Amino acid sequence: MEIKSETIDTIRRPVRGAQAPPIKQIKPAGLTSDKQIASSPTAVVYCEGNFAQIDGKTANGLVRHSQAHRILSVIDSTVSGQDSGSVLDNVSNNIPVFGHLDAAVAHEAVLPDTLIYEMAPSTGRLSTADRGVVLKAIELGMNIVSGLHEYLSDDREIANAALVRNVTIRDIRKPKASKDMRLFDGSVADVKALRIAVLGTDCAIGKRTTATVLAQALNGSGIKTVLVGTGQTGLMQGAKYGIAMDAVPPQFCCGELEGAVVAASESEQPDVILIEGQGALSHPAFCTSAFILRGSQPDAVILQHAPKRAHRCDFPDMPMPSAASEIALIEAFADTKVIGVTLNHEGMTEAEITETIAAQSHKLGLPVTDALARPVAHLLAMVVAAYPGLTQGAPVAAL
Numbered sequence: 595m596e597i598k599s600e601t602i603d604t605i606r607r608p609v610r611g612a613q614a615p616p617i618k619q620i621k622p623a624g625l626t627s628d629k630q631i632a633s634s635p636t637a638v639v640y641c642e643g644n645f646a647q648i649d650g651k652t653a654n655g656l657v658r659h660s661q662a663h664r665i666l667s668v669i670d671s672t673v674s675g676q677d678s679g680s681v682l683d684n685v686s687n688n689i690p691v692f693g694h695l696d697a698a699v700a701h702e703a704v705l706p707d708t709l710i711y712e713m714a715p716s717t718g719r720l721s722t723a724d725r726g727v728v729l730k731a732i733e734l735g736m737n738i739v740s741g742l743h744e745y746l747s748d749d750r751e752i753a754n755a756a757l758v759r760n761v762t763i764r765d766i767r768k769p770k771a772s773k774d775m776r777l778f779d780g781s782v783a784d785v786k787a788l789r790i791a792v793l794g795t796d797c798a799i800g801k802r803t804t805a806t807v808l809a810q811a812l813n814g815s816g817i818k819t820v821l822v823g824t825g826q827t828g829l830m831q832g833a834k835y836g837i838a839m840d841a842v843p844p845q846f847c848c849g850e851l852e853g854a855v856v857a858a859s860e861s862e863q864p865d866v867i868l869i870e871g872q873g874a875l876s877h878p879a880f881c882t883s884a885f886i887l888r889g890s891q892p893d894a895v896i897l898q899h900a901p902k903r904a905h906r907c908d909f910p911d912m913p914m915p916s917a918a919s920e921i922a923l924i925e926a927f928a929d930t931k932v933i934g935v936t937l938n939h940e941g942m943t944e945a946e947i948t949e950t951i952a953a954q955s956h957k958l959g960l961p962v963t964d965a966l967a968r969p970v971a972h973l974l975a976m977v978v979a980a981y982p983g984l985t986q987g988a989p990v991a992a993l
Contacts, residue, residue, distance in 0.1 A: 634663055635707040635708055636663065636665075636666050636702075636704075636707045637706060637707060638666055638667050638695070638706045638731075639653045639656050639710045639712050640668075640669045640695070640710065640711050640712060640727055641670050642670055642713070642723075643671070643672050644713060645670040645672075645681065645691065646673070648907060650670075651827060652710075652712040655802060655803065655806075658803065658806075659806055659831055660831050660832060662832030663710070665689055667689060667690050667692055669727075671694065675692075677689070677690060678691050695730055695731060699734060705736065708737045708738070709731035710740075711724070711727075711728060711746075713742075720742060728752060729751070732761055735759055735761060737762045738752075738756070738761065738762070738763045739764045739766065739830060741766045742765070743841065745767070745768045746765055747768065748765075766829050766838055767841040769837075769838070775842070775850055776849040776850050777846060777848075777849040778852050779849065779852070782855055782889070782890060788867070788893050789866075789869065789894075790933075791886055791890060791892035791895050792896045792936075793874070793875065793883055793895050793924060794871055794897065794920075795876070795898070795917065795920045796873075796914060797872070797873045797877065797879075797880060797906075797907050798907050799874075799898050800936075800966075801870060802825065802828055802871075804898050805868050805870045807965045808868060808896070808973050811973055812866055815974060815985070818863070818865045819864055819866040819867070820858045820862050820867050820868070822835045822851075822855055822868065822870065823835070823836030823837075823870050824837065824839045824871070824886060825838055825840070825872055826838055833870075835855075835857055836870070837850045837854055839851065839872055839882045840880075840882055847885035851869075851890055855890050867890075869890045869892060871883060871898070872886065875923055876915050887924070891928075891930075894933045895930050895932045896935070897920060897934075897936070898935075898938060899917040899937060899954075900914070900939075900940055902939075903940065903941070917954060932960065933977070934977075934980070935954060935955075935963075936964060936965050937950060937951065937967075938964075939966070947964055947967055947968075961975070
């Protein structure tokens with residue numbers, strides 16, 4: 595049996611609207627499943643009771659975009675029988691939702707290659723019911739991909755079942771041995787590519803989605819861009835470079851991320867390296883944003899903010915910070931500059947999005963847009979306005 599290790603962020607959140615499903619019939623720019631390579635391994639995403647919610651953020655991301663797998667269906671009995679794109683984004687994507695694994699498998703002419711376990715319990719551990727689903731998938735001959743902090747490859751029952759059926763278990767959050775980890779050495783300073791981190795004012799707020807949209811927009815305009823993942827979802831989606839930061843010992847976080855950025859630079863020679871954010875610098879429950887700022891040493895930051903979110907996820911007594919306060923903290927903490935703000939429009943009407951973009955832009959003196967509800971050209975323009983040399987093929991000027 596092949597056991598693969600890699601590295602992300604799991605907390606149960608009951609609020610619907612994870613990463614801001616677009617309003618009305620707005621199509622998520624650049625996040626389409628029809629661009630997947632037909633030869634990619636096929637997968638069913640297990641997200642019982644959480645699809646299109648904050649705790650379903652990995653499933654939401656995989657349905658919108660996946661290079662590593664061709665997503666066939668989602669399992670969530672609470673929205674069974676519906677189209678996953680319609681549930682999530684009000685736009686059909688022909689990826690159906692089923693109530694259980696048997697139905698998902700029966701729908702396909704050929705057994706799906708993989709079951710992706712996409713749940714975010716606060717314990718980070720497998721429930722009894724979910725264990726049964728994983729074992730059933732293994733019995734059928736499906737590989738398993740999991741983002742839990744509990745490593746399924748270390749679970750005797752599950753590992754033995756996988757060995758018998760000769761299937762693989764891939765624990766995204768399982769880090770390599772400490773002896774193989776990298777300490778920060780400052781080599782990121784030699785990276786010539788423009789480095790932009792997409793940070794946020796809270797966890798599960800859409801940082802990865804915005805980074806993915808921006809990466810595709812930049813590449814589509816001829817500006818070679820690489821996205822470095824820092825969490826389970828990005829790695830599950832197929833990020834070529836990155837680590838699951840919340841599974842790496844703090845001593846090595848900066849060095850491991852620095853290593854991923856340097857590797858992306860040396861191997862791809864890109865114009866831009868985007869770094870996916872995690873948590874929020876101001877959030878006391880997370881330290882990953884600090885490691886991202888230290889390890890990647892970004893030239894610039896784009897801040898993701900949810901104006902209608904009243905409190906931090908899972909912390910009802912902890913009010914959300916303002917975009918202005920987060921910007922001030924980021925710029926005081928690191929030698930970088932926030933070049934724009936992107937909105938998570940959960941709970942917002944179309945009119946409120948328009949009004950908020952105008953008001954925030956005026957208040958902050960920065961470009962503001964919404965990666966999903968506004969044309970992707972607006973997001974691209976945010977970067978080009980700060981670094982016009984990108985479109986001229988010349989070295990970018992520092993802010």
